[in-house]
Every structure is written in C-alpha cells, then in structure tokens.
Amino acid sequence: MWAFIHKLGSPKWFYAISARLSPWFWAAAVLLILAGGAWGLAFAPADYQQGNSFRIIYVHVPAAFLAQSVFVAMAAAGFVFMVWKIKLADMAAAVMAPLGAGMTFVALFSGAVWGVPTWGTWWQWDARLTSMLILLFLYVGVIALRGAFASRDSAARAASVLAMVGVINIPIIKYSVEWWYTLHQPATFSVTSRPAMPMEMWLPLLIMVLGFYCFFIAVTLMRTRSEILRRESSKRWVRELIGEGR
Template sequence: MWQWFHRLGSPRWFYQASGKWLPWLTAATVLLLVVGIAWGLGFAPRDAKQGNSFRIIYIHVPASFLALAGYYVMAFSGAVGLIWKMKLADMVMKSAAPIGAVLTFIALFTGAIWGKPTWGTYWVWDARITSMLVLFFLYLGVIALQYSYSGQDAANKASAVLSLVGMVNIPIIYKSVDWWYTLHQPATIKLTEAPSMHPDMFQPLLVMILGFYCFYALVLILNTRAEILYRERRTRWVQEMVSPVEGTQP
C-alpha cells in the first residue's frame, strides 16, 4: 500500500497512467452533461412556484457542489505536499485552484440570476452567499500565492497553508442555512434525508452532478498533465517524449 502511494506521487507515472483514463473520462463527461442538460432543460416539469426559472438549478447546484469538493481536493493535496514533500501533490494543488475559482464564480453568477426572479434582487449579503464569496477569494489567494514567490517551494508552502486555513470556511458554507436566518433555501440534497425535489426534477439534477464530477476530474487531470510537463521539462523522460525521434526527418 505504501509503495502504491509513493508510485501515485510520481509525476511520470501519473502522466503515463492518466493518458489511458482520458478517453473514457471524456466520453463519460460528454454523455452525462448532454443527457443531463437535455433532460433538465427540456423534459423536467415546471416548478409549481418558480416556473421555468428553477431550471438554472441544473447548473447552479452542480457548480456549487464542485466548488466545495474542489476545495477539499486542493487542501488535501496541499497537506500531502507539506507532509510528504510529493511533487505531484503540489502540482495538483496548483491545478485545482483555477478550476475551483471558475466553478465558484459560476455558482455565484447563476445564483444571482436565480435570485432576481425569486427574491427580487440579484444579491443579498446573507450567510450562504457571503461565505461562498469568501471561498472565491480563497481560491484567488492560492492562485496569487503561486505567482508571488520566485521559488516554487516557497509558493507551494504558502499556498498549502492558505488552503488548509481556509478549510474552516467549508463547514460554515454547509451549515450557514441552518445556523442563521437567510434568504437562501435549505439544502436540496442531504445524505440523511430524502431529497426535497420531485423525482422527475431530481433525477436529471443527479445526472448533472455526476457529469460535473467527471468534468472536474477531466479538467484537473489535463491541467495537472500540463503542469507536469512544465515543471519536469528538464528531465530526460519529458525531453525524450516531446523531442523528435533522433534521425527522423520533420
């Protein structure tokens, strides 16, 4: 098990192994997202109170889920990099930050669009929305730290520390609608309870959530592979892979 763990931390092994995963992951991502979008936008019934405006949930909720899950990935990778000094973990942490920032922005943007017909305003400073905005700034902080140091090791350590400190915000986001009075509706999906949505509305949402998870994994792998090539560009295995075979004509 320990040997497998260390092999997983090898940039070369990850690059070679992940190339085999990409076609399957790409196919699953496209299939799930196409089915989920068509099902949710075209065939799910209208909401009794919100009408068709509720359909933005099929983008808003999956983006929110992955914004939070992506922070776990970033913080866990930062912790592994700090403790075990694994180069791949630092690369994953850096690669996860911009993806998480984009997903958080999408969650905030779609929430604002949904809020206008529902609450009568695009933005309110309630606990859920404010804590999500803090999450967005945490992602931006990690990105900024990656480019604020001349040395990569110092940038990795600072980014990892900020990622771990920012973990305190995640339970606040999850429990904000329970701890404080907010305009934001309670969680639609809970592990301990049945979903509050009708099955005809919930099933396409579940497909979209799975599609977003596959999409996140796909983009994270692609970003990490690009980061591996950049950081390992002076190693022999990368140079042999990207350079023309000796003796061949262009």
C-alpha cells in the same frame, strides 16, 4: 500500501496512467452533462412556485458542489505536499485552483440570476452567499500567492497553508442555512431524507452533478499532465517523450 502511494506520487507514472484514464472521464462528462442538461432544461416539469426559473439549479447546484469539493481536494493535496513533500500533489493543487475559482464564480452568478425573480434582487448579504463569496476570495488568494514568490517551493508552501486554513470555510458554507437565518433554501440533496423534489426533477440534477465531477477529473488530469511536462522538462523521460512527439 506505501509502495502504491509512492508510485502514485511519481510524475512519470501519473503521466502514463492519466493518458489512459482521461478519455474515459471526458466521454463520461460530455454524455452526462448533455443528458442531464437536456432532461433538466427541456423535459423536467416546471416548479409549481418558481415556474421555469427553477431550472437554473441544473447549473447552479453542480457548480456550487464542485466549487466546494475542489477546495477540499486542493487543501488535501496541500497537506500531502507539506507532510510528505510529494511534488505531484502540489502540481495537482496548482491546476485545481483556477477551475475551482471558475466554478465558484458560476455558482455565484447563476445564484444571482435565480435571485432576481425569486428574491427580487441580484444580491443579498445572506450567510450562504457571503461564505461563497469568501470562498472565491480564498481561491483568488491561493492563485495570487503562487505568483507572488520567486521561489516555487515558497509559493507552494504559502498556497498550501492558505488552502488548509481556508478549508474551514467549507462547513460554514454547508451549514450556514441551519446555523443562521438565511434566505437561501436548504440543501437540495440529503443523505438522511428523501429529496423534496419529484424524481423527474432531482434525477437529471444528480446526472448533472456526476457530469460536473467527471469534467473536473478530466480537466485536472489534462492540466496536471501539462504541468508535469513544464516542471519536469529537464528530466530524461520528458525529453524522450518530446523527442518521440508524444
């Protein structure tokens, strides 16, 4: 088991295996997002109260899920880097942050667009919205810390600590609608109960969520490969790859 973990932390091995996995995740992401988007935006029935404005959930919900999941993954990678000094974990955490920040912005913006016809306002200092805004600030803080230090190791440690501390905001986001009075509706999906929406509405949403996660994995693999080449440029195997035009 430890031998496999050690192998997984090897930039050279990861670079090779990610080249084989990446096309599959790109293909799955494109197919799932196209299928889920077409089904949800064009063929799913309109909501009996919100009409067609509810269709924003096919972008908003996957983006919100991914924004939170990326931060958890980033914090986990930071923990691995801090405890076991596996530099590949820090590379992955570094490339995840901009994507997570982008997904958080998409979730906030799409929620604001949905809020106009539903709440009559672009923004409300709702517990869920405010905690998501804090998540965006945390992402920006992590990205800023990585550029604030001359030493790469110091920047990596500072960003890892902020990610591990900031991950406490994730359960706050998740349970905010239950802990406080909030305008935001409860979770769309629940493990313990059936979806409140009919299958024709929640199934394309599930497909979109899976597509967004495949997109996240594909982008992370691609950008981590680029980060490996940048950081390991002095290594012999990287110079050989560049010499071969790969």
